[in-house]
Amino acid sequence: MDPFRNPFAPGAGSRPPELAGRDAILEMAKVSCGRALNGRSSRSIMLLGLRGVGKTVLLNEIGRNAEGAGLLVSRVEAPEGENLARLIFPEMRRVLRSLSNVEAAKQLTKRGLGALRNFAAVFRIEMGGIEFGVEPEAGLAETGDIQYDLPELFVIIGRAAQSAKRAWLLLIDEVQYLSEPDLAALIVSLHRVAQEGLPILMVGAGLPQIARLAGEAKSYSERLFQYPAVGALDPESAKKAIEKPITDEGATNAPDALAAIVEQTKGYPFFLQEWASVVWDNAQGPEIRIADVNQSYAETLRKLDEGFFKVRIDRLTKAEVQFVKAMAELGDGPYPMADIAKIMSRSQQSLGPARASIISKGMIYSADHGYLDFSVPLFADFMRRQG
Ligand SMILES: Nc1ncnc2c1ncn2[C@@H]1O[C@H](COP(=O)(O)OP(=O)(O)OP(=O)(O)O)[C@@H](O)[C@H]1O
Ligand SMILES: [Mg+2]
Known part of the structure; x- marks a missing residue:
């Protein structure tokens, strides 16, 4: 069928045509965000799941929803070996700057930017030649130990957000690549703002080992986060993930063709997208048949081996x-x-x-x-x- 109209989206972080089976998690995030915005206590979320199950696209969707609801949203991905200070410094600066436009938060954001300046100095972060136009704030975020400095900054940002009647959502992908001290600092910071009822939330995503890492970093992390598992789609959702995009494009599929994909991919989103995409290109149409699915199997496997599996083992x-x-x-x-x-x-x-x-x-x-x-x-x- 017309490859130009192929709706499927195999690829890391590619937004699927139908984000199936994730309503409960999206709802959980909406509640947390809505509560934060209303000044209520709310829990951060850690999305745990295997490779290719859809953590990144879920994180992006949560971010879009939160922006729609009026939260300030930051997105960062933890690359291997990068430190947290460097990673979230630009986001903290951006959030403080945007809060500084609100009259009620002016004083706090000024202090916050001063503290951030100290932070940049002790962690040797290039400020990118942009002058803050603010004086350093003595005694804040200047120990050079992220476990002390980050919570102080979070508290100031949280208070500024509260004064401005806003909330900050921090999205961090690939959390498992954060070092243990960095993860601990993040947890301590979220703990501090939670204790003070300040409107800062994190939604993190990463491999299942994070639950243990976080637990080791700080024992109270279990209570601080909700840990919804992001796994393979249940058969109903997997069916919907393939069928809806096909019918939206005015094509149809034979029931057994759909069932074969759902069964053999075991509902894993990446595999679903890849196979459905190959089938779409190869099928005559307008109905996708079981023969199309079977004939596309070898090509799909080849693509997965080259694009999804091999990069891991390399x-x-x-x-x-x-x-x-x-x-x-x-x-x-x-x-x-x-x-x-x-x-x-x-x-x-x-x-x-x-x-x-x-x-x-x-x-x-x-x-x-x-x-x-x-x-x-x-x-x-x-x-x-x-x-
Ligand atoms: N709920 C869903 N329904 C249908 N397709 C989905 C769903 N979630 C993700 N996908 C598809 O699965 C693929 C993988 O998604 P994504 O990159 O978000 O996974 P991931 O968990 O972040 O993987 P990794 O751990 O490798 O970063 C993409 O092609 C995406 O379009
Ligand atoms: Mg990802």
Whole structure:
């Protein structure tokens, strides 16, 4: 069918034509945002899920909704190895500047910008040649320890937002790449503003290991955040994700054609988009049939292997590849560490560094005590396809 009209959107962070099955999470975020805006206590949210399940698009949608509701919204993605101070400095500056237009918040934003100036100095952040036009604010955010300085800034920003009757929503993607001290600082900051009833919220997204990371960073993080799991779509939602865009374009699909995609992708959003997109291009139309689906299977797999799976494994060293190969040989996860060691004829201890490194690269995560699993859905199948 006409590729120009292909509605499907395979790709990292690509907005799907139909954001199916996420109403409960979107609603949860709307409630948190609405409460913050009304000066009520509200909980931050951490979206946890495997690769390609739709965390980024959900984060973006939450951001759009929040902007529509009148919140100030910041979006950042934590790249590996970047520090939090540098990452959110421009956002804090932007938010303070925008609040400074509100008369009731002028004094506070002036102090805030002064504190931010100290912050930039102690963390050696380039201010981009733009002069603040404000004096440093003595004694605020100037220890150089992010766990002290960030909460102080959050409190000032929160008070300024409160005076202006606004709220700030901070969206952070790929939270698992934040260092432990940075994650702890973020949690402490959110805790402080929550205690003072200030209107700052965070919605974070990342791999499932964050729940544990956050717990280790600060024990009260469990109460601070809601942790909705973002997983594969249930069969109804998966069906809707494919069928609605097709009918919106005036085409149709045979029920068994749809069922085959839903079943074989197990409802994983990335796979759904990829397969549906290939089928659309290959089908004669106007009805998509089971034969179209079957004929597109090989091409879809090839695209997924090249575009989705291979990029993950390219980041591993040879020894690390051996490790994940051994996992895949054991079947589908989760995998007891003891079994991986056994199949590799190694001691668990000697595999510790490889395990830690693969986890830090976001390829696997520790699922439960002594168990590991892939953070990429259907990855074991991919490894086995490689032979
Ligand atoms: N609810 C949904 N319904 C249909 N398609 C979706 C849905 N959510 C995401 N998708 C599609 O799935 C793909 C992956 O989405 P996204 O990049 O947001 O995943 P992710 O969880 O952020 O992945 P990663 O962990 O690799 O960053 C995109 O092609 C997107 O269009
Ligand atoms: Mg993402």
